Amino acid sequence: MLVSITLQTFGLLCLSLAMDKHFKSAFQMPLTKQLKFLLKFLGWFVTGLSVCCLFLFVQPVSIAIVQWMGFLSANILLVSLIHCRLALKTK
Amino acid sequence: MNPDFRKSMIWLHTYSGLVLGWLLFTIFLTGSLSYFNPEISQWMKPELVKVTSAQNLTNQSLEKLHKLAVDADSWRIILPNERTQHWSLQWNYGRERHNLSLGANYDQVITPRDTEGGNFFRIFHHSLQLRGYGGRYIVGVAAMVMLVIVFSGIFTHRRLFREFFTLRLGKLLKTLTDFHALAGLVTIPFCIMICSSGIMIYAIMYIPFSADHFSGGQRELSRALSPGLIEIDKNAPSQIPLRDFGVVQREIENHWQGNNQIRRITFEKPFSQDGRIVVDRIKNLTISKQPERLVFSSYDGKPLQGYVEASNATRVRRVFFGLHEAHFADIRLRWLLFLLGLLSSTLIATGLIIWLKKRLIKIEKPQLGYFLVERLNIAVIGGLPLAIVAFFLSNRLLPKLLEDRATLEVQVFFLTWLVCLFLSLFRPAKKAWVELLLASALGCYLLPIIDLYQDSERLKDAILEVNSVYLTFALFILFMGFVFMKSACWLRAKDTAYEYSNNGTKKRC
Amino acid sequence: MQRKAEVFFRTVAAIIGGYFVSAIFSMAFVPILVWLQWCDQNEAVMIATMLSYIIYFAVIIISFSRQSTLLLWRDIVLTLCIGCGTYSAMGNI
Numbered sequence: 163m164l165v166s167i168t169l170q171t172f173g174l175l176c177l178s179l180a181m182d183k184h185f186k187s188a189f190q191m192p193l194t195k196q197l198k199f200l201l202k203f204l205g206w207f208v209t210g211l212s213v214c215c216l217f218l219f220v221q222p223v224s225i226a227i228v229q230w231m232g233f234l235s236a237n238i239l240l241v242s243l244i245h246c247r248l249a250l251k252t253k
Numbered sequence: 254m255n256p257d258f259r260k261s262m263i264w265l266h267t268y269s270g271l272v273l274g275w276l277l278f279t280i281f282l283t284g285s286l287s288y289f290n291p292e293i294s295q296w297m298k299p300e301l302v303k304v305t306s307a308q309n310l311t312n313q314s315l316e317k318l319h320k321l322a323v324d325a326d327s328w329r330i331i332l333p334n335e336r337t338q339h340w341s342l343q344w345n346y347g348r349e350r351h352n353l354s355l356g357a358n359y360d361q362v363i364t365p366r367d368t369e370g371g372n373f374f375r376i377f378h379h380s381l382q383l384r385g386y387g388g389r390y391i392v393g394v395a396a397m398v399m400l401v402i403v404f405s406g407i408f409t410h411r412r413l414f415r416e417f418f419t420l421r422l423g424k425l426l427k428t429l430t431d432f433h434a435l436a437g438l439v440t441i442p443f444c445i446m447i448c449s450s451g452i453m454i455y456a457i458m459y460i461p462f463s464a465d466h467f468s469g470g471q472r473e474l475s476r477a478l479s480p481g482l483i484e485i486d487k488n489a490p491s492q493i494p495l496r497d498f499g500v501v502q503r504e505i506e507n508h509w510q511g512n513n514q515i516r517r518i519t520f521e522k523p524f525s526q527d528g529r530i531v532v533d534r535i536k537n538l539t540i541s542k543q544p545e546r547l548v549f550s551s552y553d554g555k556p557l558q559g560y561v562e563a564s565n566a567t568r569v570r571r572v573f574f575g576l577h578e579a580h581f582a583d584i585r586l587r588w589l590l591f592l593l594g595l596l597s598s599t600l601i602a603t604g605l606i607i608w609l610k611k612r613l614i615k616i617e618k619p620q621l622g623y624f625l626v627e628r629l630n631i632a633v634i635g636g637l638p639l640a641i642v643a644f645f646l647s648n649r650l651l652p653k654l655l656e657d658r659a660t661l662e663v664q665v666f667f668l669t670w671l672v673c674l675f676l677s678l679f680r681p682a683k684k685a686w687v688e689l690l691l692a693s694a695l696g697c698y699l700l701p702i703i704d705l706y707q708d709s710e711r712l713k714d715a716i717l718e719v720n721s722v723y724l725t726f727a728l729f730i731l732f733m734g735f736v737f738m739k740s741a742c743w744l745r746a747k748d749t750a751y752e753y754s755n756n757g758t759k760k761r762c
Numbered sequence: 763m764q765r766k767a768e769v770f771f772r773t774v775a776a777i778i779g780g781y782f783v784s785a786i787f788s789m790a791f792v793p794i795l796v797w798l799q800w801c802d803q804n805e806a807v808m809i810a811t812m813l814s815y816i817i818y819f820a821v822i823i824i825s826f827s828r829q830s831t832l833l834l835w836r837d838i839v840l841t842l843c844i845g846c847g848t849y850s851a852m853g854n855i
Binding site for chain 3 (some may be wrong): 264460
């Protein structure tokens with residue numbers, strides 16, 4: 163489960179960085195088309211991996227799915243806070 | 254209404270949030286506490302001992318029941334688990350109920366103090382203590398309105414979603430707005446899940462017309478969709494129920510894998526030949542509200558035909574119910590849900606405060622409406638935490654053998670809240686906020702101290718046994734005390750003067 | 763004054779109109795489900811009732827976002843009539 167959630171965090175981070183505004187505030191560089199595609203692909207792929215991890219666990223899939231959704235909220239918060247830190251650092 | 258969709262949504266978000274904000278704050282806060290219902294009950298009954306280490310619980314229970322509950326109409330054995338640590342027996346003769354709580358050692362009987370425990374929060378959360386007076390309808394309305402608020406909120410704060418997240422800590426209003434947007438974004442899935450599952454729990458009760466017309470009533474519908482067991486033959490000859498549960502236990506182990514799978518054993522009409530045993534499985538293995546059940550005969554332990562599989566629609570509703578109560582959640586997920594619930598409560602609270610502040614900046618002189626909103630904000634947002642802390646304090650301070658103790662504790666809760674209302678009406682706004690926060694902080698700090706004073710052994714035993722419930726509760730309450738104190742100090746230092754645009758600098762603090 | 767009246771009528775449409783529309787939906791959808799043979803009557807009652815809350819939510823949102831209050835009320839009354847009609851026509855199946 164921990165693996166799934168860590169993958170989810172990483173995936174969300176990639177997806178959020180794939181957005182122009184967030185990338186710019188985080189790294190102060192413009193987002194090139196290739197980098198954007200790469201980040202989006204990586205983000206969705208890793209998130210997909212984390213969903214696949216759910217099926218490898220002992221507990222019933224239904225409970226695992228609910229756990230995943232629950233931690234999604236926590237990860238959205240975490241990613242937002244990471245963005246805050248990144249922006250404050252590069253200011 | 255308004256020229257475009259977004260503006261109408263803003264209007265809807267603002268006013269529906271205002272009308273039901275205080276009620277929603279209350280429901281969300283008490284609901285979040287309900288996630289830890291058994292743990293809070295355990296803390297509030299310090300007489301309970303750790304019983305999960307005891308052996309042979311069912312046979313010991315049967316022995317006791319054979320001695321004490323001869324010819325009873327029903328027996329019930331509630332086995333303890335890590336969360337409740339409560340092993341109890343119940344039996345009744347018609348309407349006359351008896352119960353007994355047992356300890357880990359042989360023949361040890363414990364008498365936990367009479368208290369509602371964490372269950373008070375759960376009941377308050379879904380019925381507002383108005384059980385027979387339509388409390389559940391009010392809560393249902395609140396749930397539906399919350400869905401509308403969340404939906405319209407997405408459009409109201411849409412700009413902030415796309416924008417980069419800052420927490421501007423300079424001005425109070427900006428901080429609150431940023432926090433409100435961030436908390437809102439994070440809790441969207443949680444709030445939608447909670448509100449829709451909450452409505453589905455009483456779905457048939459809120460719009461009963463279909464059930465009344467087609468199925469002849471709500472109860473008849475439930476009975477038709479999830480039929481119970483066949484009626485017990487009243488004229489069956491009497492028979493003494495079994496004494497050794499081992500026969501049944503072996504059968505159960507064939508069906509249910511794992512240890513300690515039994516939550517509760519109910520004997521229906523144990524002293525009849527037709528009597529039966531219904532064994533309930535533990536709740537954390539399924540998302541549905543209804544765990545599995547097995548049925549056996551009460552005198553020879555032979556398996557009987559079980560419950561008929563419920564209809565699909567009923568199972569969907571039970572999944573909704575189960576999602577809402579989250580019995581399936583392990584400790585990590587449970588804490589996450591609890592924190593999301595607290596975050597939602599602060600979301601609602603900040604929304605109410607933002608509403609007020611935005612308007613107070615613009616107006617020229619004080620108005621009754623804004624005065625009321627301001628006072629209600631203080632009374633509800635500041636007062637409810639204090640009332641909860643007072644509830645816990647009363648649990649420790651009221652004498653153990655007092656008559657009707659449970660009701661008294663609840664009355665203390667409501668009285669404290671009422672006092673907070675008066676405080677908020679008669680004190681200047683900022684002072685009232687700071688005082689309520691400081692009082693809550695004081696109450697939180699006092700709790701572990703009073704606990705230690707009453708029985709110094711408790712803490713020592715808790716540390717030695719690693720009683721995680723007791724220790725976590727104490728630590729969390731201290732942490733909350735710290736949070737309240739810090740908020741009070743921060744608020745006191747902040748310049749929250751409301752300047753009236755015409756009259757120069759008329760301060761209200 | 764006109765604004766207040768508009769808000770009042772939209773609120774009534776949302777709360778009371780919405781409740782009646784979802785109630786009539788919960789009753790009218792049952793014979794449709796039974797006729798389509800998707801499930802038996804009791805289960806249809808449960809399904810229709812649970813789905814009617816989505817209708818209620820939609821009516822509330824529409825009540826406050828529709829441009830014209832008059833058209834809103836016309837549509838609510840029309841929906842109620844259609845619902846009653848469906849129910850009377852198919853209710854005894």
